[in-house]
Amino acid sequence: MALVAGIDSSTQSCKVVVCDADSGAVVREARAPHPDGTEIHPDEWWSALTDASEGLLDGVAAVAVAGQQHGMVTVDGDGEVVRPALLWNDSRSAAAADDLVTELGGPKAWADVIGSVPVASFTVTKLRWLAEHEPEAAARVAGVMLPHDWLTWRLGGRGEATTDRGDASGTGYWSPPEGAYRTDLLVRAFGREIDVPRVAGPAEVVGRTPSGALIAPGTGDNMGAALGLGLRAGDAALSLGTSGTVFAVNDQATRDHSGTVAGFADATGRFLPLACTLNAARVLTATAAMLGVDLAELDTLAMAAEPGAEGVVLLPYLDGERTPVLPDAAGSLHGLRRSNMRPENIARAAVEGMLCGLADGMTALTDTGVPVRRVLLLGGGARSAAVRAIAPTILDAPVVAPPAAEYVAIGAARQAAWALAGSEEPPVWDTAEAGPAAEPAVVPEVRERYASVRRAAHGV
Numbered sequence: 001m002a003l004v005a006g007i008d009s010s011t012q013s014c015k016v017v018v019c020d021a022d023s024g025a026v027v028r029e030a031r032a033p034h035p036d037g038t039e040i041h042p043d044e045w046w047s048a049l050t051d052a053s054e055g056l057l058d059g060v061a062a063v064a065v066a067g068q069q070h071g072m073v074t075v076d077g078d079g080e081v082v083r084p085a086l087l088w089n090d091s092r093s094a095a096a097a098d099d100l101v102t103e104l105g106g107p108k109a110w111a112d113v114i115g116s117v118p119v120a121s122f123t124v125t126k127l128r129w130l131a132e133h134e135p136e137a138a139a140r141v142a143g144v145m146l147p148h149d150w151l152t153w154r155l156g157g158r159g160e161a162t163t164d165r166g167d168a169s170g171t172g173y174w175s176p177p178e179g180a181y182r183t184d185l186l187v188r189a190f191g192r193e194i195d196v197p198r199v200a201g202p203a204e205v206v207g208r209t210p211s212g213a214l215i216a217p218g219t220g221d222n223m224g225a226a227l228g229l230g231l232r233a234g235d236a237a238l239s240l241g242t243s244g245t246v247f248a249v250n251d252q253a254t255r256d257h258s259g260t261v262a263g264f265a266d267a268t269g270r271f272l273p274l275a276c277t278l279n280a281a282r283v284l285t286a287t288a289a290m291l292g293v294d295l296a297e298l299d300t301l302a303m304a305a306e307p308g309a310e311g312v313v314l315l316p317y318l319d320g321e322r323t324p325v326l327p328d329a330a331g332s333l334h335g336l337r338r339s340n341m342r343p344e345n346i347a348r349a350a351v352e353g354m355l356c357g358l359a360d361g362m363t364a365l366t367d368t369g370v371p372v373r374r375v376l377l378l379g380g381g382a383r384s385a386a387v388r389a390i391a392p393t394i395l396d397a398p399v400v401a402p403p404a405a406e407y408v409a410i411g412a413a414r415q416a417a418w419a420l421a422g423s424e425e426p427p428v429w430d431t432a433e434a435g436p437a438a439e440p441a442v443v444p445e446v447r448e449r450y451a452s453v454r455r456a457a458h459g460v
């Protein structure tokens with residue numbers, strides 16, 4: 001039995017799974033935490049990866065890394081890290097994003113060229129911020145990589161730097177419709193040309209680990225999840241990790257001029273239109289902490305309240321927000337009265353608020369012409385019984401919760417198995433076989449009230 005490994009280096013932790021290359025069955029797995037913060041030295045990711053994979057990779061024939069998207073890793077001419085990486089959820093480059101959008105002629109101009117309208121998450125805006133705010137560090141930069149690029153490069157002994165089209169599509173200087181770097185946009189942002197990783201083919205072998213395992217190109221974490229779930233036409237994944245994402249695999253490139261849907265590429269040669277919120281599973285942990293309960297008790301409270309939480313609405317912009325673009329917003333509770341100010345309603349409002357933002361993302365996705373006939377829940381937040389119970393009251397499509405598993409890491413392992421097999425298509429794995437879907441039981445007033453509170457509070 002050949003074994004392959006997949007690594008998910010995400011915002012809060014590094015997860016490693018080892019799978020049977022033929023069936024995808026998970027043979028063993030481990031994880032290690034990442035430090036909190038929106039600015040992290042990449043050595044922290046390496047150390048978590050090393051800790052999590054300790055003793056796990058023996059006998060593994062191929063490996064791939066899927067990583068949190070967009071993070072800016074800058075290296076000097078010797079390959080040394082210039083400054084800690086700015087992560088996807090670091091909003092300091094919001095003004096740089098506005099400037100870049102205006103300079104190119106507005107949101108449509110960006111969407112037409114790269115399929116997305118850059119916001120502070122995108123690497124291109126972080127490069128502009130660095131050039132403007134830290135000119136001495138910027139002067140030492142010889143190259144820029146994404147988190148998964150840098151880890152893949154380290155695994156391979158710091159040889160050639162590579163990336164894949166999925167993760168490259170979140171930089172803002174690689175165009176999914178054109179399938180090529182737009183060096184002009186990188187130079188526009190940073191002021192000069194710097195090295196970028198070569199974009200490898202979806203199942204190319206890009207190196208070997210010191211123990212001889214093949215290294216596949218890896219990808220962004222959402223693209224990894226799409227591979228791990230085996231997303232098909234009509235499926236939308238709704239991931240509740242640190243970020244909330246809703247995405248689908250599509251044959252055509254997406255260009256959403258409103259910017260709500262990012263027109264990313266996937267890890268197989270197709271496309272991955274995606275909407276992303278900055279506040280997802282941590283809305284639940286923060287609400288549980290505020291109420292002084294654990295996550296299971298939060299579930300019980302939320303499920304004891306009526307849909308709509310008797311009028312209580314949480315706008316969950318605890319870390320600012322990306323969709324809608326409100327980088328400086330704070331969260332807010334609305335509709336409190338003496339009669340409804342109960343923990344049950346606050347818990348329910350947290351789950352509903354988190355899901356309403358993603359329901360809006362799903363509507364934007366279908367508005368671009370992507371069909372959604374089924375929603376698959378994944379990520380840490382999908383382990384919540386309340387989320388699984390409440391999702392059908394908010395999302396206008398049948399909802400399924402595949403068995404709880406690390407689908408990003410499994411997707412990376414599937415890519416590794418693909419590179420190992422050298423086949424045209426990825427191996428067929430049925431790791432995400434889900435039970436019956438919960439039919440939608442939408443309570444329209446919940447989203448309507450959420451939207452009217454959001455408009456009143458933020459004008460969007």
Ligand SMILES: Nc1ncnc2c1ncn2[C@@H]1O[C@H](COP(=O)(O)OP(=O)(O)O)[C@@H](O)[C@H]1O
Nearest residue numbers: 010011012013241242281295379380381383384
């Ligand atoms: N049963 C649960 N209910 C609610 N949230 C959960 C549950 N289990 C895990 N989480 C949350 O999921 C998050 C981690 O999810 P994960 O998808 O691994 O995130 P990331 O990939 O961004 O690091 C944490 O914030 C954790 O508190």
Ligand SMILES: O=C(CO)[C@@H](O)[C@H](O)COP(=O)(O)O
Nearest residue numbers: 010011068069088241242243
């Ligand atoms: O920025 C995005 C998508 O565009 C995020 O989805 C990141 O890729 C982080 O993922 P998680 O750590 O939340 O899984």
